Amino acid sequence: MTIADVVALDVVARGEPEVLSDCRWADEIRWVHVGDVADLSALLRGGELLLTTGAPLRRAPKSYLRGLADAGALGVVVELGASLRSVPASVAATARNLNLALVVLHQPIKFVEVTETVHRRIVAEQYDEVAFDRRVHEVFTELSMKRASVPGIVDAAARMLDEPVVLEDLTHQALAVSASGRAAAALLEDWERRSRLVPPGGDEQWVVTSVGPRTEEWGRLIVPSRPADTARARRVLERASAALALHRMIERDRSGLHQQAQSGLIDDIVRGRITDDAEAAARAHALGLRKAARYLPVTVRVDRTSDDTDPVATQRRNVELLDTVAHTVNAAGHTALFAIRRDGEIGAVLSLSSGRAGTEEKALTALGDVVGQRIRQAHGVAAVVAVGPPGGDVVDAVGGLAEAAHVAEVAIGMGPSTHGRSYFRASDVRLRGLLSLLREDPRVQSFAETELRALLTSPDTAQPSNLTVLREFLAASGNKAALAQRLHISRPSLYKRLAAIERTLGVDLDDAESMTSLHVALLVHDGRRAAPSVVGSAI
Structure with a gap:
């Protein structure tokens, strides 16, 4: 509570308060103390609001107020009566010079009611803060123990604050966002530019916390609005940041955080957790997919007959394959969302570079040639590139990955007959494709x-x-x-x-x-x- 909150209480209002000095008016008080002793400096710890009948002010007002200021008190509430019938203007001026609040009550009140009310509020708020901090600690500790996903940690922070929360990397691409549907689309609109304008520590509108060890930060956790309680928001983001840093350490050998975010988005769309076109597009563009009139579902499949049953080795091999495909696509000037769909198979939603000369067919031919070449060089295996039906939005393109995967599976089984082809469509596998389905x-x-x-x-x-x-x-x-x-x-x-x-x-x-x-x-x-x-x- 602040001094203004105390003066506004009903029990104080009955005393007809008059404010002679509003210094420290918005400062939070630590406690309320009652006393008429001339020197209270030994009894105070700082941050108190003093209630008195005014006897010390009548005898030596300047030394009394100076002693309170030196002890760290915030202000004095004086009840006028037999001990003190009025407060001279010089006393009010002294209080202002010493940066003390000074309020006089023209009617008697029960000080005990004031202290009970204020102390009950202070204790209740302190208990509520302790309970909140404990809940924050328990939730994020449990998430860390269960190795929750990055979106799961971000969602937990958003639920605690009842505010949207965004995790971005150092290039200001949104890796995870707690909002959904149209809210997410609006939130991520022009995200990179807006985020770059916010300083590292946040501003009056956004609460920002760095993610990662000091001097090794790899992202920022953001509440992109003014929360109801900024202090709570900062504490939650700091605890969520620690959980994300721990998750990053655990998952470092598996795949990059940015790639996990792309895979997670594709999986959310495939499983129907995201159906809104605007939300899917906003998240995809925030992850680096360039806007386009249409998007192409693409599957890259390698000819792999390994009998390796080690899941860690299999995962590492697939991550390396994905890195090869992603780097090749990006180096060619295109952008895409990538995901490991199964062993030896990479799915992608592709946005072809509009600045490249030639038709879509020429661009796909060139891309298919270089992807196959890079995979042979880096992994020593043959690969096929399959293209599904184009989609006018991201959701439709993700839906086309199933057909692209089927075409790739048939094409890889065709053996030497695939040699010389840059990429395949459904029309290229024809009867083999039908029989593969059946x-x-x-x-x-x-x-x-x-x-x-x-x-x-x-x-x-x-x-x-x-x-x-x-x-x-x-x-x-x-x-x-x-x-x-x-x-x-x-x-x-x-x-x-x-x-x-x-x-x-x-x-x-x-x-x-x-x-x-x-x-x-x-x-x-x-x-x-x-x-x-x-x-x-x-x-």
Whole structure:
């Protein structure tokens, strides 16, 4: 409570207070003390408001007031009566010179009611502050123990303060924001410029706390509005900052905070936690995605057949792959949101550079070539780039990642036939794409087994195998001369091999329907053998 708050109390108002000096009027008082002793300096600790009947002021007003000022008292409330009927103007002037508040009461009041009321308020407020600080400590300690996510820590701070909270990096890109929907979109509008105008310690409108050890700060935690209680807001942000710094230390070897934020945004959209286009766009642009008329869902998939079961090694390998893709895209002048979707697969929402000459197709071709080249150089594996249907907003583009992932999965299973292609769309995988979607269907599997069972179960020691001869025969559209040349065998030998295959399967290889059925069965068979297994999940 301040001196102004005390004077405004009903119990004090009944004494008809008159303010002779309003010094220290807005200062918070530590306690209220009652006494008529001439020298109270030994009884005071500073910050008190004194209630008196005025006897000391009548005898030696200047020395009395000077003693109170030296002891750190904030002011005096004097009840006029038998001891003191009025306060001379010189006494009021002395109080102002000593920076003391001076109030006189023209009617008697019960000082005990004043002290009870004020002390009850002070103790209650102190207890409330202690309880609040304890709750803050418990909440963030529990979040740290549970290794909560960065958005989880930011959301906890926002709930405690009932205010929006934003975490940004040193380039003023918003990594996490507690608001949602249209509120988040409005909050993040022109965020980088607005944030740069705010000094490191905040200003009258924003409360700002650095995140990270001193001299090694890596971000700022911000309440971008004037909170109801600035002191509380600062304490909460400081505790949240400590939790974020601890989280950063734990997660340092896994992936960068900025990348976690991008992955988290994509995952929130995929899982339906964010459906508002404006909010998704605001968050994406705050994370560095350039505004564009349309965005492209892109999947980069590598040809990985590792049997490594160590999840830490797998995660590190995928983070390195993501870094390669992200650096390559950014170096080409484009921007994107990136996420590890599963082992060996990177999903991205791409905004092509508008300043690059040429069409979208040329830009994708150039990007696909350089991505494949960099992955081969850095990781020693082949890769394919697949592009899904473009979206007019970020939410639609994220939705197209499923199709892009499917196209990439089919393309990587096509083996050498993918060589020379910069990127794939759904139209490039055609029948293989359809069969890839249906390969888990028992009816499709049964069809393939029925068509090929006799050939798969019969002894076959020839080189190349009958299955390989059949596959190449169908790929050559039945052109036997071209097939003999490709397999480096004579035509008579090839004719005998094809006749043996016909007898084994009981079909006529010159019949168009038989060729189609066998071709589909082989695509199903080969697709299931080449299908990659899902090892990880979105970060």
